[in-house]
Amino acid sequence: MGDNLKNTYLGAPARVLEVENLTSIEKLYTLRFLDNDINNKFNFIPGQFVMFNVPGIGEFPVSICSSPTRTGYLQLCIRRAGRVTKYVHENIVEGSIVYIRGPYGNGFPLEEMKNSPIVLVAGGLGMAPLRSILLYHLDTQHFSDLYLFYGVRNYELMLFKREIRTLLRGYYNVHVYLSFEDIDRGARELIRLYRKSIVRGMVTDALEVLRGSVPFEESYAVMCGPPVMYKFVVKKLLDLKVRPDRIYMTLERRMKCGIGKCGHCIVGTSTSIKYVCLDGPVFTYWDVLSTKGLIE
Amino acid sequence: MTMRKISISELSRVEGIGSVEIFINGKKVRDVRVKLIEGLRFLELIPRGLLYKEVPGIVSRICAICYASHAIASSMALEKALSIKVDRRDKMLRELLLYGELLESHALHVYFLIAPDIYDELDFIELYKKDKSLVKEGFMLVKLGNMLREIIGGRPIHGLNIIPGGFVKRPSADSIDKVLEITENIVESSLILERMLKCYPEAGPMEGSVAIATGDHYLYGNRLITSTGKESKNYRVILEEQTEEYSHAKSALHSGRPAVVGAISRVLLKEKFLSREARELLNSIEHDQKYITYNVICQGAEIVEALERILSILKELSKLNVETHIEEPYPKKFSGEGFGYIEAPRGVLVHHYLVEDLILSKANIITPTAINQKSMERAVHNHVETLIFNKGSLNENDVISCAEQIIRAFDPCISCSVHVCFIK
Amino acid sequence: MHYKKLPKEFLEEFINRLRKWGEVHAPQKKGKNTYFFSRLDDPSKVQIDYTRTVIPPTKKYVLRPVEPLMLFHGDRAEEHTLRTTKLVLFGVHACDINALKILDRVYLSEPRDPYYEIRRKNIVIIGISCMPDDYCFCKSMGTDYAMSGFDLFLHELRDGYLIRVGSPMGHEITWNISDILEEVSEEDIEYLKKFEKQRLSSFKRHVDISAMPDILDLAYNSRVWERYSERCLGCGNCTLVCPTCRCFETYDVWLSVNTSMRVRRYDSCFMVSHGLVAGGHNFRPTRLDRFRHRYYCKSYFDPIHGINCVGCGRCDEFCPAGIKHIEVLNEVIGEIYGR
Amino acid sequence: MKLKMAIFELTGCGGCELTFIMLNEKLEDILELYDIAHFKMISSKEDLHKYDVAVVAGSVSTERDLKVLESARKKSRILLALGTCAVHGGPQSLILDEDLEGALAEIYGKKVPKEMKIFAGTPISEYVKVDVEIPGCPPESNDLFQALVDLAHGVVPYKWDYPVCLECKINETECVLVKRGIPCLGPITLGGCNAVCINLGIGCIGCRGPLPEDVNIPSEYEILKSLGISEKTIKRKLRMFSKRVSLNDHEKNLYK
Numbered sequence A: 001m002g003d004n005l006k007n008t009y010l011g012a013p014a015r016v017l018e019v020e021n022l023t024s025i026e027k028l029y030t031l032r033f034l035d036n037d038i039n040n041k042f043n044f045i046p047g048q049f050v051m052f053n054v055p056g057i058g059e060f061p062v063s064i065c066s067s068p069t070r071t072g073y074l075q076l077c078i079r080r081a082g083r084v085t086k087y088v089h090e091n092i093v094e095g096s097i098v099y100i101r102g103p104y105g106n107g108f109p110l111e112e113m114k115n116s117p118i119v120l121v122a123g124g125l126g127m128a129p130l131r132s133i134l135l136y137h138l139d140t141q142h143f144s145d146l147y148l149f150y151g152v153r154n155y156e157l158m159l160f161k162r163e164i165r166t167l168l169r170g171y172y173n174v175h176v177y178l179s180f181e182d183i184d185r186g187a188r189e190l191i192r193l194y195r196k197s198i199v200r201g202m203v204t205d206a207l208e209v210l211r212g213s214v215p216f217e218e219s220y221a222v223m224c225g226p227p228v229m230y231k232f233v234v235k236k237l238l239d240l241k242v243r244p245d246r247i248y249m250t251l252e253r254r255m256k257c258g259i260g261k262c263g264h265c266i267v268g269t270s271t272s273i274k275y276v277c278l279d280g281p282v283f284t285y286w287d288v289l290s291t292k293g294l295i296e
Numbered sequence B: 001m002t003m004r005k006i007s008i009s010e011l012s013r014v015e016g017i018g019s020v021e022i023f024i025n026g027k028k029v030r031d032v033r034v035k036l037i038e039g040l041r042f043l044e045l046i047p048r049g050l051l052y053k054e055v056p057g058i059v060s061r062i063c064a065i066c067y068a069s070h071a072i073a074s075s076m077a078l079e080k081a082l083s084i085k086v087d088r089r090d091k092m093l094r095e096l097l098l099y100g101e102l103l104e105s106h107a108l109h110v111y112f113l114i115a116p117d118i119y120d121e122l123d124f125i126e127l128y129k130k131d132k133s134l135v136k137e138g139f140m141l142v143k144l145g146n147m148l149r150e151i152i153g154g155r156p157i158h159g160l161n162i163i164p165g166g167f168v169k170r171p172s173a174d175s176i177d178k179v180l181e182i183t184e185n186i187v188e189s190s191l192i193l194e195r196m197l198k199c200y201p202e203a204g205p206m207e208g209s210v211a212i213a214t215g216d217h218y219l220y221g222n223r224l225i226t227s228t229g230k231e232s233k234n235y236r237v238i239l240e241e242q243t244e245e246y247s248h249a250k251s252a253l254h255s256g257r258p259a260v261v262g263a264i265s266r267v268l269l270k271e272k273f274l275s276r277e278a279r280e281l282l283n284s285i286e287h288d289q290k291y292i293t294y295n296v297i298c299q300g301a302e303i304v305e306a307l308e309r310i311l312s313i314l315k316e317l318s319k320l321n322v323e324t325h326i327e328e329p330y331p332k333k334f335s336g337e338g339f340g341y342i343e344a345p346r347g348v349l350v351h352h353y354l355v356e357d358l359i360l361s362k363a364n365i366i367t368p369t370a371i372n373q374k375s376m377e378r379a380v381h382n383h384v385e386t387l388i389f390n391k392g393s394l395n396e397n398d399v400i401s402c403a404e405q406i407i408r409a410f411d412p413c414i415s416c417s418v419h420v421c422f423i424k
Numbered sequence C: 001m002h003y004k005k006l007p008k009e010f011l012e013e014f015i016n017r018l019r020k021w022g023e024v025h026a027p028q029k030k031g032k033n034t035y036f037f038s039r040l041d042d043p044s045k046v047q048i049d050y051t052r053t054v055i056p057p058t059k060k061y062v063l064r065p066v067e068p069l070m071l072f073h074g075d076r077a078e079e080h081t082l083r084t085t086k087l088v089l090f091g092v093h094a095c096d097i098n099a100l101k102i103l104d105r106v107y108l109s110e111p112r113d114p115y116y117e118i119r120r121k122n123i124v125i126i127g128i129s130c131m132p133d134d135y136c137f138c139k140s141m142g143t144d145y146a147m148s149g150f151d152l153f154l155h156e157l158r159d160g161y162l163i164r165v166g167s168p169m170g171h172e173i174t175w176n177i178s179d180i181l182e183e184v185s186e187e188d189i190e191y192l193k194k195f196e197k198q199r200l201s202s203f204k205r206h207v208d209i210s211a212m213p214d215i216l217d218l219a220y221n222s223r224v225w226e227r228y229s230e231r232c233l234g235c236g237n238c239t240l241v242c243p244t245c246r247c248f249e250t251y252d253v254w255l256s257v258n259t260s261m262r263v264r265r266y267d268s269c270f271m272v273s274h275g276l277v278a279g280g281h282n283f284r285p286t287r288l289d290r291f292r293h294r295y296y297c298k299s300y301f302d303p304i305h306g307i308n309c310v311g312c313g314r315c316d317e318f319c320p321a322g323i324k325h326i327e328v329l330n331e332v333i334g335e336i337y338g339r
Numbered sequence D: 001m002k003l004k005m006a007i008f009e010l011t012g013c014g015g016c017e018l019t020f021i022m023l024n025e026k027l028e029d030i031l032e033l034y035d036i037a038h039f040k041m042i043s044s045k046e047d048l049h050k051y052d053v054a055v056v057a058g059s060v061s062t063e064r065d066l067k068v069l070e071s072a073r074k075k076s077r078i079l080l081a082l083g084t085c086a087v088h089g090g091p092q093s094l095i096l097d098e099d100l101e102g103a104l105a106e107i108y109g110k111k112v113p114k115e116m117k118i119f120a121g122t123p124i125s126e127y128v129k130v131d132v133e134i135p136g137c138p139p140e141s142n143d144l145f146q147a148l149v150d151l152a153h154g155v156v157p158y159k160w161d162y163p164v165c166l167e168c169k170i171n172e173t174e175c176v177l178v179k180r181g182i183p184c185l186g187p188i189t190l191g192g193c194n195a196v197c198i199n200l201g202i203g204c205i206g207c208r209g210p211l212p213e214d215v216n217i218p219s220e221y222e223i224l225k226s227l228g229i230s231e232k233t234i235k236r237k238l239r240m241f242s243k244r245v246s247l248n249d250h251e252k253n254l255y256k
Ligand SMILES: Cc1cc2nc3c(=O)[nH]c(=O)nc-3n(C[C@H](O)[C@H](O)[C@H](O)COP(=O)(O)OP(=O)(O)OC[C@H]3O[C@@H](n4cnc5c(N)ncnc54)[C@H](O)[C@@H]3O)c2cc1C
Pocket: A049, A058, A059, A060, A061, A062, A063, A064, A077, A078, A079, A080, A081, A082, A083, A084, A085, A086, A125, A128, A129, A251, A252, A253, A254, A255, A281, C276, C277, C278, C279, C280, C281, D159
């Protein structure tokens, strides 16, 4: 871990190369640092995040959703959620300059997971950091098998539609399962085409449906989603016999610095104070057990 | 012949919300109604039950433009009620503060509200596009006034530093020196003011109105005096209450005649207090004193006066050793009744309190605009009638713009006016 | 350790000589009995036996309450450059010196905070011994004595001060002013022993911290938290004055239409927005959550530096609701012990 | 392109409008971003079409106020409530609807003005949706500046939630409450004023209104009571600037 960049709080200027509308509230930004040196040097682990600094407006943490194997650019999927992200959606366009610092956080322990099956459980925007692992696997065949469970309200709100549809069609050792709470037109179309891969309901329902078909006992599980999701998914995974020490999750807190100074992301009690930005954002189930308040 | 009604639904470039209705029957004006229709603020009822010290800070909320006048009038009334002494240095500071407020309020009125009339613009922003220097001069004066309100009053608006007995904290020597330097620079520079006021047209004859002011000192006093020669320590002898069903402000009369207060009354009744510089300005401008527009000329003179006074008081203060921390003044009595008379920028302001066991039990406040209300009607009345007489016919827009200009010349502050409550 | 003695009559001279190593800042008085560190122009103004300052000097001078971080002109950004002066903090208490070590751990761990680092490097710390008042409980926290973290530390003697020299910088100072220093005598050591004994027996408040982190953790659902959080105003005074609390907020301020400045300022975990994340979810939605969080954060047992609280008593002294940190802890602990 | 701004005055002391003038040099910056289409206090201009930003100052106290407010809302994209009267109701909100008749009789006697319907002073958010709130009596002109520049750039202005105590501590002022026993509403009052009053040595009187979310009135009540202040005075102090402060059953006839 550490800082690839010189200035701790300012970051390095980067140009927006492309903006793609993913849904009505999420956009994908492709960026490249102005300084080529940094582009070459910039290296990260899936699960890490950067601070996205908009001059004069503010700064926020955002997970990197491209893969470290694809160098020279950086992709960030940003949801319109508040002050700065609203500004970004409305005013940051192709050619805009923003400042990026990082990568920060621990990232997923990929070495440990090598050659095992992996289960990715994503809820809503939680797909963003998990896409990084997905792409990494596509490029390196890091895991023996990759099972993606992606729960989203409806097709309209689904991220990375093109990529996921490609994978749904069938890809060597990548298996994609989707769950929709509401069946809109897109969802209906998907159900028609890939009936076996789509479940109506929550992501936990999808996991349940696949009980017996996915080797949960040997798998690593990684999850990311809205705060309310964790409790239920962890319970389900344990129920499906995923080993407790193989459950990983990436969490979110308010962050003003990203480097363990500002104190906003501190969680835990007298025996277990943790900084989400330094000790996380990737945590294990063990961390959750020993740190009160981590997922609730 | 039928009655015509001309109305101005909302006056512009005045402080607060007011409207005017003029009823005309043939060549005669039947009635003029100035309606001060801003919502009620109840500021005489609200501070009841508070500790006496806290009252000036709350009643100052009557008006932002002259908050310090309210706070000082309130403090003076409480000092009388409870026999609280005021140190000489605090008296000087109060005077300085009042002059600062006078400067701020008059500069706002003359440069930002009246000047567009003189140069035929809709507002000072348009004026600024054509003539930066005039508006900048206005800002410079307003800023100085506000600076004084900040360092002495505690904040440019609604500062809480003013309490019965003086101040919580006196301004530091540094801040005095800083303002002194700024004031010196302004006094040395030559103002456009006089040139501008020379172009200001006359309007609004004031026959029949009685001028009222405080006695003793240019900005305050223990008694009220009038142009009819009457004087009294009891404001109720001078001012008679009256409620109009169409206005939220109670108006006041003197012996059945409309009263007028403000710069014009001060100059007419107390010219001898003015400095040479202020009198020079008055003499250099030809403007008939019988028109209310003369009020604006007097305001101009008072701007000059305020600058001179501010300079001399600051000079004196910078020589004194004014320590910032003071012992809190204490009351000698716990109950009592007291009046405070101040010349707020817009004229006579009366605060009258009853205190029981250091807690305020009753309050009565009379503000200048409420007193002026009847005179405004009278001036518009007179003017419109002359207009019809001179021109024969009547153009509604002319009437409206004239009436607005006349009322504006009074510098009404409607926010202030809507709290009148006489103790029965 | 290296020891020297400063005779009392040379105290002012000593302070004046310190100016060679930087601007001297020392405890001074405000109002009736409020103390704060600020530049000392007149050495006779120093409040040498002050109780505690509002903002701890060790926090105030390294982590400014409000500090510009960078400037933006359109999308051009530039770092706010620091012009630091060298400072000598004269009269720092042991608890604050120990607290600075905790701040150091946070701000000087990688990636370092550049603003903190520059300021930290430019500070000379001169400690001074003190007698506990009603609020102090540093003894319980093991922070009542500074064994490191200072350049010089003065201990009151009858006729002077025993100086402990804690760093090469400290040595440079004593070496330079050796003309006003003396050697420590047997009598001085006796006095020091007596002083320390009296100091240690003067504490009125105690808490047993040996198993505290675990006990508190187990008492997560204790009613004590609830009872006190009903009294707590959530004003954050306790965190702002704490020498080990260091949360900051950042925000952007417009200087004109197109230029702006990013600023950081002290923040407090008592603010509702502190635990808010995207989507409006709040991780500490109630005052109870926030109240408890502070106690947990302060009572965290760090494997290297021990407990996150140094027992300076500031939070107690400045709490408008009169909530006493140590009373709350003792009540929670007592409850688990089955009282 | 410049945005169009309109400023509307309801019932208040004029201080909020005055904060525009207090921007001094910065007013020029604002005029670079905005055209002022309507501002009765300083301008005779009348532009009654749509506005990008409508600034509303003062409380709703008359029928006329309500009409102005409703039309301001209809015509504008963003509505900004300026000042404690607009945000919280201001001092006039101490007189509740049920007190109104008595209060009017006390002021006017039998001849009560009939021209217009009078309400108890009410925050504007009770009638229309408010997008941005800048409380303060008077509001800080810098807050106004920041918000207007933010809006012109398309950013939502910050909404702070820290109390006066925070700034009081940052200034290292002597806490008048704990050190001198002077009643101070700082702990429950929204900060942003740089704790000016405490700098002078006076307790906060709560002119910026209560904290937006979690505000512990009962505890503050107990603190003031322990200073020996009478119940009646405390209630009045707490409710002085804000209708939002709830004192439950104590509220009736607060003014008497
Ligand atoms: C490690 C990490 C990774 C992340 N990765 C991503 C990612 O890949 N993509 C992504 O889109 N986001 C991601 N986020 C979340 C992202 O950082 C937030 O969405 C972002 O900080 C929002 O910033 P903002 O300035 O737009 O919102 P802010 O204005 O700071 O508001 C944040 C949230 O607080 C709430 N809020 C703020 N003010 C108020 C108020 N006055 N009243 C009520 N609610 C309020 C809002 O609900 C808002 O959603 C990540 C966060 C973390 C910690």
